[in-house]
Amino acid sequence: MSVTSRYREAWEGFWREAPDEQGAVLWDAEPVLTVARHLALFEPHLSDPGLPLVDLGCGNGTQTRFLADRFPHVLGADLSAAALDHARTADPAGQAAYRQLDAADKSATQALHAELGDANVYVRGLLHQCDPDDRQPVADGIATLLGDRGRAFLVEPSQAAGALLKDLATSPSGPPAKLEPVLRHGIAPAAVADTAVPEFLTAAGLAVLASGTLPLVTTEHAPDGTRIELPSRWYVTGRAG
Numbered sequence: 001m002s003v004t005s006r007y008r009e010a011w012e013g014f015w016r017e018a019p020d021e022q023g024a025v026l027w028d029a030e031p032v033l034t035v036a037r038h039l040a041l042f043e044p045h046l047s048d049p050g051l052p053l054v055d056l057g058c059g060n061g062t063q064t065r066f067l068a069d070r071f072p073h074v075l076g077a078d079l080s081a082a083a084l085d086h087a088r089t090a091d092p093a094g095q096a097a098y099r100q101l102d103a104a105d106k107s108a109t110q111a112l113h114a115e116l117g118d119a120n121v122y123v124r125g126l127l128h129q130c131d132p133d134d135r136q137p138v139a140d141g142i143a144t145l146l147g148d149r150g151r152a153f154l155v156e157p158s159q160a161a162g163a164l165l166k167d168l169a170t171s172p173s174g175p176p177a178k179l180e181p182v183l184r185h186g187i188a189p190a191a192v193a194d195t196a197v198p199e200f201l202t203a204a205g206l207a208v209l210a211s212g213t214l215p216l217v218t219t220e221h222a223p224d225g226t227r228i229e230l231p232s233r234w235y236v237t238g239r240a241g
Contacts, residue, residue, distance in 0.1 A: 006186070007131050008079060008102075014185040015059075015082035020089060022062055026178040027125060029217040031066035034124065037214065038234065039070070042122070042153040045209050045236045052119040054112075054145055056103055057126035061087030061096065067122065068095035075116070077101040104134045109141035118147030123154040125216065125232075127200065128192040135192065139200035143239070151209070151238045154201075157216055159194050161230035168228070176228070178220045194233060207240040 018025050043049065050072060055064040058076030060083055068074040074096040076087055084098045091098075102108050103126075113119070121142055127135050142152050157165075169175045169183055198208050215229035222228055 007134065010185045010187055011080040012082050014181060014187060015080045015086060017181060018060070018082075018086065020060075020086060022060075022090070023219045024178070025060065026182055026218050026220055027216075028060065028062050029219050031063055033217040035063040035066050035122070038122070038124070038153055038155060039067075041210070041212070041214075041234060042151070042236060045238075046120060046151050047238070048118075048149050049120075051150055052116045054116070054119050054121045055096075056101075056121055056123045056142065056145075058087060058098070059083045061090055061098065063122070063124065064096045064098075065091055071120075073097075075099055075119075077103070077112075079103070103141040104130070104137035106137070106140065106144070109144040113144050113147060116145075118149040119145050120150050121145050121152040123152060125156060127154070127197060128156045129187050135196070136200055136203060139204040139206075142237075143201075143204040143206050146206070146237075146239060148239050151236060152206075153234065153236055154197065155214065155216060155232050155234040156192060156197055158213070158231045158233050161216070161232060164228075164230060168222075173223070176220045176222075178218070197233065197235060201235065201237050202240075205240055206237040208235050208237055210236040 052073040053071045055076045058064045058078050061076050064076035076096050076098045078084055079102055081100055087098050130138055212234055214234055216232035218228045220228045
């Protein structure tokens, strides 16, 4: 299966409107506050750091470029062609490669695995905004990319983040400026139960090797000026057995 046309069009519309400037999108926080923290949790579990690394759902590539400074072969993959246009524009030196990929499409992930071989995978906030019917196929796609030797790091906003975002969206003054386009394009953030992610991974034939909680930093600020941080859960996973 592949993602719905509604979902694809929502992301194309969002990224076509998004400014080029780093930090203009809600989740486009500085790498030192995001992927750098995640790597400290992920790297001890890598069975082979030399494998290609896929930044799945790379968006405009801010985190991808950070990863490309630290791993020999990094591929940013995203459903949205408009997102990849942003990523390539921001990476004129070609630090990373970029590829349009529907991670819910079994044939597409199989073809990428055939090209790359086993890969490590970084996934930040992808499952929680997928359509419900796409979440298991995306987890299956991650398992396909990992093969036997790869490891994946996933971080997803928790249910508590959903409540926080709902409060922000329904504020009497209206949603924060960077949350408004997310909602307007029909992208539903923080919509996955805390228990669901490990269940998706298990059903995909993967084992949870480590997990924990960590705030997911955004680029938006509350009315009092404090930066909005979303409660999140992280997982390191690899082939079971």
